[in-house]
Amino acid sequence: xxxxxxxxxxxxxxxxxxxxxxxxxxxxxxxxxxxGPNGAGKSTLFATIAGYYKPDGGSIKFCGDxxxxxxxxxxxxxxxxxxxxxxxxxxxxxxxxxxxxxxxLRDKNRKTAQSWAEEVLEFxxxxxxxxxxxxxxxxxxxxxxxxxxxxxxxxxxxxxDEVMAGLTPKEAQEAVGLIRKINSQGxxxxxxxxxxxxxxxxxxxxxxxxxxxxxxxxxxxxVAQNEAVIxxxxxxxxxxxxxxx
Amino acid sequence: xxxxxxxxxxxxxxxxxALLAFPLFVSSPFYFHLMxxxxxxxxxxxAWNILGGYTGQVSLGHAVFFGIGAxxxxxxxxxxxxxxxxGMLAGGVIAVIISxxxxxxxxxxRGHYFVIATIALGxxxxxxFTNWEWAGGAVGKTLPFIExxxxxxxxxxxxxxxxxxxxxxxxQLAVTYWMQRSYLGYYFQAIREDQDAARxxxxxxxxxxxxxxxxxxxFMAIGGSFYAQYVMYIDPESVLxxxxxxxxxxxxxxxxxxxxxxxxxxxxxxxxxAEYSRALLGGSGSALDLVIYGLLIxxxxxAKPSGLMGLIxxx
Numbered sequence: 001x002x003x004x005x006x007x008x009x010x011x012x013x014x015x016x017x018x019x020x021x022x023x024x025x026x027x028x029x030x031x032x033x034x035x036g037p038n039g040a041g042k043s044t045l046f047a048t049i050a051g052y053y054k055p056d057g058g059s060i061k062f063c064g065d066x067x068x069x070x071x072x073x074x075x076x077x078x079x080x081x082x083x084x085x086x087x088x089x090x091x092x093x094x095x096x097x098x099x100x101x102x103x104x105l106r107d108k109n110r111k112t113a114q115s116w117a118e119e120v121l122e123f124x125x126x127x128x129x130x131x132x133x134x135x136x137x138x139x140x141x142x143x144x145x146x147x148x149x150x151x152x153x154x155x156x157x158x159x160x161d162e163v164m165a166g167l168t169p170k171e172a173q174e175a176v177g178l179i180r181k182i183n184s185q186g187x188x189x190x191x192x193x194x195x196x197x198x199x200x201x202x203x204x205x206x207x208x209x210x211x212x213x214x215x216x217x218x219x220x221x222x223v224a225q226n227e228a229v230i231x232x233x234x235x236x237x238x239x240x241x242x243x244x245x
Numbered sequence: 246x247x248x249x250x251x252x253x254x255x256x257x258x259x260x261x262x263a264l265l266a267f268p269l270f271v272s273s274p275f276y277f278h279l280m281x282x283x284x285x286x287x288x289x290x291x292a293w294n295i296l297g298g299y300t301g302q303v304s305l306g307h308a309v310f311f312g313i314g315a316x317x318x319x320x321x322x323x324x325x326x327x328x329x330x331x332g333m334l335a336g337g338v339i340a341v342i343i344s345x346x347x348x349x350x351x352x353x354x355r356g357h358y359f360v361i362a363t364i365a366l367g368x369x370x371x372x373x374f375t376n377w378e379w380a381g382g383a384v385g386k387t388l389p390f391i392e393x394x395x396x397x398x399x400x401x402x403x404x405x406x407x408x409x410x411x412x413x414x415x416x417q418l419a420v421t422y423w424m425q426r427s428y429l430g431y432y433f434q435a436i437r438e439d440q441d442a443a444r445x446x447x448x449x450x451x452x453x454x455x456x457x458x459x460x461x462x463x464f465m466a467i468g469g470s471f472y473a474q475y476v477m478y479i480d481p482e483s484v485l486x487x488x489x490x491x492x493x494x495x496x497x498x499x500x501x502x503x504x505x506x507x508x509x510x511x512x513x514x515x516x517x518x519a520e521y522s523r524a525l526l527g528g529s530g531s532a533l534d535l536v537i538y539g540l541l542i543x544x545x546x547x548a549k550p551s552g553l554m555g556l557i558x559x560x
Contacts, residue, residue: 050445076447084445090438101435104428105447113428153446
């Protein structure tokens with residue numbers, strides 16, 4: 001039984017086929033990268049898995065259970081947490097309180113939820129900012145907070161939507177370290193990115209979307225050499241990145 | 246933070262003890278009446294605050310629940326011969342049930358559309374009660390005088406009403422305090438801040454909005470029953486007006502939404518303002534309190550959106 005199995009998922013908005021008959025599987029304990037140019041349907045596929053869109057066709061199975069079409073809260077309860085591309089901290093709550101909201105999913109007791117949230121902040125390197133208000137953080141810390149909040153729900157599967165976007169190279173490297181650290185806790189991670197330099201080295205497996213279709217899938221080095229992928233859109237950027245390093 | 250919290254507790258305790266002793270030193274019925282009204286409106290604004298302040302679902306139809314409470318105990322007593330205390334509890338339960346029926350469809354609406362829906366509901370219920378003969382219609386219902394005492398919820402002097410209002414307010418504040426510290430308070434605020442982000446963390450927002458609505462409606466109804474027993478006469482104009490819905494909302498906003506003490510502070514300023522302007526200016530000045538309300542709200546909205554509580558906590 002696959003950890004996450006997406007079969008023939010289609011999502012359309014009016015006449016636009018945003019996700020067109022996509023099938024892919026994600027294995028447990030891996031970091032899987034989902035890449036593709038703007039408008040490829042990455043975010044739509046992502047939001048469909050997380051329950052924000054109902055698929056128009058196909059099925060999404062998580063550990064054998066059909067989750068396609070379930071509302072986001074039910075998906076979260078099943079152990080799938082997500083972050084948002086544009087960060088959305090609960091503005092009037094402190095960093096600690098933000099993370100506690102996530103912690104309450106598995107534990108309604110205030111005291112134990114708080115100590116778990118504090119543990120999460122420590123793990124994420126946010127402990128010294130626990131009393132800051134969510135909106136007062138830097139963009140990098142806000143992204144960290146999003147991660148911490150999602151992590152606090154004790155997910156088995158973490159969906160990260162462009163966590164690197166807007167970060168400086170140094171901050172992006174720290175984020176990569178954090179993702180690896182989360183993955184080493186036995187959490188499967190699904191990363192949506194268009195910054196190749198970050199996705200390629202951390203992913204065990206990469207899937208490529210273009211125009212709503214799956215055009216390649218495999219280990220990063222194979223995908224990087226895939227003619228279709230390079231020619232289609234990714235080529236120059238990735239080569240440039242390789243030459244630099 | 247801890248220091249501020251301790252200070253808050255000490256101040257609250259001192260104020261509460263002073264309020265307990267108040268009837269020993271004051272005998273003027275006007276001041277009693279004023280204090281009772283402050284307690285009542287603090288209770289109502291606090292009830293509104295659970296849904297509107299903590300959860301961010303601004304309702305301008307909350308008079309409906311106040312009216313349900315007032316009518317439940319009154320009709321229970323006058324038409325069915327039920328003890329008003331029981332009627333008060335029944336009113337709370339009925340208000341919760343009605344609030345869930347109202348909330349289920351309206352909570353699908355977001356932002357302004359929810360507000361508009363609550364205004365419409367308030368008006369519908371007003372018209373229903375105006376035309377419902379069994380409930381007294383537009384004429385209303387006068388409560389009969391029965392043997393005064395705790396059991397009958399009727400008293401000659403004002404002091405017992407004073408203590409009952411203070412007790413009800415205390416219970417409401419205690420429940421709000423418990424709620425704010427439990428996961429419910431966190432969930433309510435998460436829903437207020439960002440509904441989609443809240444859902445991503447496994448919060449069933451429809452469910453928790455209904456929970457907030459239920460608490461809110463219950464305490465509005467309790468306030469309504471108390472009002473009916475205190476004034477001894479109710480009609481749609483006095484217990485279901487749109488103005489009441491707006492007033493409880495304004496009091497909470499003035500004091501500070503999403504805080505425990507905010508509605509109390511708001512009521513302690515607004516109610517004396519209204520009563521004094523009415524007393525000093527008589528009939529010709531009867532609308533002046535509303536003018537002052539309006540001005541105050543404008544000043545608060547521009548200068549301190551977090552309300553007067555914001556001046557204390559520095560947010």
